[in-house]
Amino acid sequence: VEWSNEVWNWQFKQATRNLEAAKIEGKLENSPLVFDGDKNEGYWAMRRIAQRGAQVGKIFRDAFGDTNFSRVRPVFATQVGYQEVYKQGLAFLENQFGQPNTQFYAVAGAPYFQISNELNKKGDITVDEIFAAIPEDIEKTLDGANTLGSYATYYKMKHFAYEGGQHLQDHSSNGSANAKVAANRDPRMGEMMEKYLQGWQGIGGDLFMYFTLTSAYNKWGSWGLLEDVKVKGSPKYDAVLRVKNGPASPLRVGHLVPATVKAGDFVVTNRWDKKGVASVRFDGGKWVNYQLRAPKAGNYTLSIESRGGDDAGLEVLVGNQKAGIVKSGAPLSIALEGGLNTLRLKNNGANVEITAFSVN
Secondary structure (H helix, E strand, C coil), X not given: CCCCCCCCCCCCHHHHHHHHHHHHHHCCCCXXXXXXXXXXXXXXXXXXXXXHHHHHHHHHHHHHCCCCCCCCCCEEECCCCCHHHHHHHHHHHHHHHCCHHHCCCEEEECCCECCCHHHHCCCCCCHHHHHHHHHHHHHHHHHHHHHHHHHHHHCCCEEEECCCCECCCCCCCCCCHHHHHHHHHXXXXXXXXXXXXXXXXXXXXXXXXXXXXXXXXXXXXXXXXXXXXXXXXXXXXXXXXXXXXXXXCCCCCCEECCEEEECCCCCEECCCCCCCCCCEEECCCCEEEEEEEECCCEEEEEEEEXXXXXXXXXXXXXXXXXXXXXXXXXXXXXXXXXXXXXXXXXXXXXXXXXXXXXXX
């Protein structure tokens, strides 16, 4: 069950309707959309997407008597390319319900791969140029999808793709359509599709809804795995079957423990630090998420070397469950599941700065 389609997408009227409704609801006394006092009406609209999705999902689950998602599975679909949409929605759900996974079975995005805007505008682009550019964009796309996936792991939800595939269109009527259509028929597109879907498995992705099975190819896109349902096979279609029927690709994200993790090697934070920074300073309300890959489930020891006051420590959460406080010289035992885990380090009142932490 998904509530509407891309309610954040201003191409669609439902985005405007949702914003206008949020403006009204957010001004009501004790509105849950303003749980933190934030007056940003755009944030209210993002939070309302999660609110309405949870309400609609509850209606279905109540009607079917399904409290454990065995038959009816509400999905929180969101925008991979703009983190604020799902950050606001998930923060709202956590505030209202404690655990978002009590309302939604999965989060879902649309991780399409394409080529750069600059190349898209090039009227005389060649098929070779397209294939030279695609691998870099696949990595960029999967990196964005992995950020959403880290939230799914943190909140113990599935990570779906409600749409996905290649996204080659002749956006500006610049005459590049023929090359883009030819690229979709080229055997190399099958290789790119295989790399892309194996990469999806490598970030721990779950159900992937490819868009779409069959379509005509033209300037508006070559979406279909097949151009005609009566035609048997194509480079893209055959690649999908190879991945679907083959062994799953191993996980390639997360720091394999035991590990020493640099502070800047995080997935996402609620502040403005850039990935790769030498140190991370935790002050008022700040948190940072890291991905850990455990070879097996069990108890592990988390240690930090920090700069701050004598009592300065960090709150530690794994899977949205509080594990305790870790301080320099006072390691903390944390429980990790086998496979991917999202570890959150959070300011605990006193300012703390770290350059690295260890998990053993």
